Amino acid sequence: MLVAIFQNIINALQWGSFYALIALGYTLVYGVLTLINFAHGDIFMVGAYIAFFVATFFLTTVGVPGWVALALTIPLTMILTSMVGVALERVAYRPLRRKGANRLYVVITALMCGLILQNANLALLGASRKAFPSMITEHVYNVGGVIFTDLKIAVIVTTILSFFALQKIVTKTKVGMAMRAISYDKFAVPLMGVPIDNIIVVTFVLGSGMAGLAGILFAMSYPILDPYMGALIGWKAFIAAVVGGIGDIRGAFLGGFLLGAVEIMVVAFFPSTFRDLIAFTVLLVILAFRPTGLFGVAKTTKI
Amino acid sequence: MLLSVENLEVKYGNIQPLHGISFHVNEGEIVTLIGANGAGKTTSLHSICRLAPPEAPRVIAGDIKFRGESILKTSPSDVVKNLKMALVPEGRHIFGNLTVMENLELATYSREKGADLKQEYQRIFDLFPRLHERRQQRSESLSGGEQQMLAVGRALMTGCTFLLLDEPSMGLAPRLKYDLFRTLKRLNEEGMTILLIEQNASLALHLAHRGYVLDTGEIAAEGTSDELLGNPDVKKAYLGG
Ligand SMILES: Nc1ncnc2c1ncn2[C@@H]1O[C@H](COP(=O)(O)OP(=O)(O)OP(=O)(O)O)[C@@H](O)[C@H]1O
Ligand SMILES: [Mg+2]
Numbered sequence: 001m002l003v004a005i006f007q008n009i010i011n012a013l014q015w016g017s018f019y020a021l022i023a024l025g026y027t028l029v030y031g032v033l034t035l036i037n038f039a040h041g042d043i044f045m046v047g048a049y050i051a052f053f054v055a056t057f058f059l060t061t062v063g064v065p066g067w068v069a070l071a072l073t074i075p076l077t078m079i080l081t082s083m084v085g086v087a088l089e090r091v092a093y094r095p096l097r098r099k100g101a102n103r104l105y106v107v108i109t110a111l112m113c114g115l116i117l118q119n120a121n122l123a124l125l126g127a128s129r130k131a132f133p134s135m136i137t138e139h140v141y142n143v144g145g146v147i148f149t150d151l152k153i154a155v156i157v158t159t160i161l162s163f164f165a166l167q168k169i170v171t172k173t174k175v176g177m178a179m180r181a182i183s184y185d186k187f188a189v190p191l192m193g194v195p196i197d198n199i200i201v202v203t204f205v206l207g208s209g210m211a212g213l214a215g216i217l218f219a220m221s222y223p224i225l226d227p228y229m230g231a232l233i234g235w236k237a238f239i240a241a242v243v244g245g246i247g248d249i250r251g252a253f254l255g256g257f258l259l260g261a262v263e264i265m266v267v268a269f270f271p272s273t274f275r276d277l278i279a280f281t282v283l284l285v286i287l288a289f290r291p292t293g294l295f296g297v298a299k300t301t302k303i
Numbered sequence: 304m305l306l307s308v309e310n311l312e313v314k315y316g317n318i319q320p321l322h323g324i325s326f327h328v329n330e331g332e333i334v335t336l337i338g339a340n341g342a343g344k345t346t347s348l349h350s351i352c353r354l355a356p357p358e359a360p361r362v363i364a365g366d367i368k369f370r371g372e373s374i375l376k377t378s379p380s381d382v383v384k385n386l387k388m389a390l391v392p393e394g395r396h397i398f399g400n401l402t403v404m405e406n407l408e409l410a411t412y413s414r415e416k417g418a419d420l421k422q423e424y425q426r427i428f429d430l431f432p433r434l435h436e437r438r439q440q441r442s443e444s445l446s447g448g449e450q451q452m453l454a455v456g457r458a459l460m461t462g463c464t465f466l467l468l469d470e471p472s473m474g475l476a477p478r479l480k481y482d483l484f485r486t487l488k489r490l491n492e493e494g495m496t497i498l499l500i501e502q503n504a505s506l507a508l509h510l511a512h513r514g515y516v517l518d519t520g521e522i523a524a525e526g527t528s529d530e531l532l533g534n535p536d537v538k539k540a541y542l543g544g
Contacts, residue, residue: 100357177409181398187358188396193383193413193461 003145008264014152014221016260017159020253021214022237023244024166025085025207027252030241032179032203033097035106039088039113041234043208046117047081047215048132048225049125054080055133066135073135077216078209085208086201088113094197114234121227132223155217162210163253170249175202183247243283245296254294259283305330305465305496306351306388307368313350313360320346322520323365328465333487333497335507335528337541338517344500345393347517348467351498352390353379384413389463391471393500395454399443403434406442406453410460420460427456430486447474455483465496472501484510504541508532516541 022044029037054076058069092109138149170176178199181189189196218233219225236259244255259279266278287293307327313320320343328334336344349359351367353374366373369386382388389410398406407427411420428435431452437445442453451474458466468487472480488510491497501507508514508528516524516537524537531537 174409174412177401177405178412180400181409184398184400185396187354188392188398190354190379191352191383191390191392191396192410192457193380194409195378195380 004268006146008268009261010146010148010152010156012261012264013156013257014260015263016257017155018214018218018233018256019237019240019259020256021159021162021210021217022234023241023252023256024163024249025211026238026241027244027246027249028166028179028203028207031247031249032182032200033093034103034183034247035093036110036238036246037088037093037207038107038110038234038238039117040207040211041230041232041237042114042117043081043085043088043230044211044215044218044234044237045121045225045227045230046084047077047208047212048219048229049121049130049215050080050084050212051077051216051219052130052132052225055135059133059135066137070135074213074216078212081212081215082205082209084117085204085211089200089204094200114231118227118231125227127227130225132219132225134223135220151221155221158213158217162213163249166206166210166249169206175199179203239280239283243286243293245293248293248295251293251295258294304328304368305370306498307371308347308351309366309368311347311350311365311367312363313346314363315346315356315360319363320360320520321350324517324520324522325365326515326522326525328496328498330496331491331494332513333491333499333511335499335501335504335511335514336517337501337504337507337514338523339540341519342517343520344517345469348390348392348469348498348500351382351467352388353377353382355379380413383461383463386465387461387463388465388467389458389461391454391458391466391468393469393473395447395450397442397445397450397453397457399441401442402439403442403445403453404438406457407434407460410457411462414462418462423460423462427459431456448476448479451475452479452483455486459490464494465498466490467498469500470502471499472503472506480506504537505532505543 022040025040026037029035029040051073055069055073058064058072059066092113093106096106096109138151140147140149170179178189178194181192182196182199186196237256240255240259241252243258244251244253262279262282263275266275270278304327309325310323311321311325312323324343324347336347338344346360350362362375367375374382374386377386398409401409407424433449434452434456437449442450445453451471455471472483475483484506487497487499499507499511508531511528513527514525514531515522516531524531524534526534532542
């Protein structure tokens with residue numbers, strides 16, 4: 001019994017990590033711009049594909065050992081995925097912001113950007129799934145009957161470290177202050193000598209960079225990639241961010257783990273086809289009691 | 304001439320609040336803009352600071368020059384960073400979700416790395432001891448007057464040499480209003496150029512060297528403070544007799 005509980009906790013933390021990493025990106029962009037970046041799940045997908053190409057390049061074209069390939073793939077994927085996020089901001093969101101477009105148009109634009117990323121992938125790479133190359137051999141550990149791999153632990157630890165790094169940036173640096181200031185009063189930010197567009201770019205870099213990180217970790221854990229892999233996980237991460245209190249990074253972090261936990265618990269007691277049904281119902285109930293999310297404060301401040 | 308506004312015409316959409324106004328500010332001066340509600344005072348300051356629409360208007364004619372060069376293409380953050388002009392906006396606009404200290408720190412964003420700011424923070428806290436007491440507090444919990452002090456302190460922390468103030472005494476108790484004006488005078492004596500908008504025209508003219516009277520988007524009168532204080536039209540319209 002105890003063994004089963006620990007086993008479930010580890011699995012919950014692993015899935016929670018994926019949700020949390022993606023949810024952080026949603027919440028960061030929303031916190032600064034009150035923009036729901038619905039393309040974010042697909043940026044995660046693009047991140048996984050970028051990781052695929054970068055890893056394959058280092059492993060086969062260059063032929064370096066697996067751990068070297070991994071050490072190079074992680075930062076490169078994060079950088080390249082950030083660039084995709086920044087490109088979306090430049091091409092799609094900034095022009096709308098300049099024109100003071102209505103929220104509805106911005107949301108539709110975000111949804112379309114997601115669809116464009118999916119379908120561009122489909123058009124360029126075809127519908128067949130890609131198998132992610134293995135860079136390191138996973139070790140399986142068995143501690144008193146609880147089975148876990150070093151990869152799972154790495155996923156969880158990486159997510160927790162990323163969260164603390166992000167928290168530090170947002171609360172302690174001037175860029176973080178500027179991000180919070182924009183969310184409160186955009187008008188006065190340039191009066192402080194802060195170029196708003198640069199801060200927004202940093203926001204997208206951080207959010208997309210973490211989606212890229214999630215992409216690699218996910219692809220290493222579940223090494224089959226397809227163009228639609230970001231859709232459902234993206235929605236779930238978005239819901240996790242809302243349940244946590246969108247705009248608050250602690251909320252996104254805990255919301256992600258909460259969703260992971262709920263899902264794993266459901267599977268432990270019900271047939272696995274019930275997973276999403278019950279998980280979403282639980283989240284709905286939480287929102288009914290706390291419509292602003294766990295950490296959300298009604299209407300005042302974000303991030 | 305530090306700043307000159309030349310035949311400036313601006314529009315918000317179809318509304319044209321400024322119909323070709325001209326005025327200038329010399330280095331080291333205190334200049335005041337007075338005028339009734341809706342005359343275009345705030346609009347003038349927002350235009351000078353190059354804020355973007357929708358809060359600021361579009362320039363359709365005329366020019367704004369800093370040391371003789373047009374700044375119409377300068378971004379609002381570069382106005383602060385390169386031209387060292389800082390605006391204390393109407394309605395304060397402090398960042399309520401940041402602490403008092405964070406508000407001040409954010410204002411140093413574009414300053415050189417490694418500059419020693421200790422003394423400057425100290426100067427702000429000497430001017431406004433209340434801010435020091437409340438420095439770790441979220442600034443939305445400050446009283447209106449304290450927020451106004453923070454808005455002024457924050458502008459000073461940008462390292463400006465030219466301060467633009469839009470009704471900075473709004474909401475201040477008479478005592479604090481007096482202190483603020485004394486502070487402005489002292490800053491000016493230390494070399495700060497000041498462009499001031501103030502509802503209380505008499506107070507403003509007693510502080511300023513020169514002034515302009517703005518009336519529905521046009522300059523109705525201008526001159527030294529003494530001239531304007533003695534001008535019967537100005538007396539009648541803005542000085543209560
Ligand atoms: N953002 C805006 N959009 C549209 N019109 C505006 C905007 N801001 C100001 N106006 C209009 O421009 C005119 C000048 O306004 P402005 O705020 O410059 O006046 P003011 O002299 O500062 O007045 P007050 O003493 O009340 O602050 C007004 O008629 C106002 O309605
Ligand atoms: Mg005004």
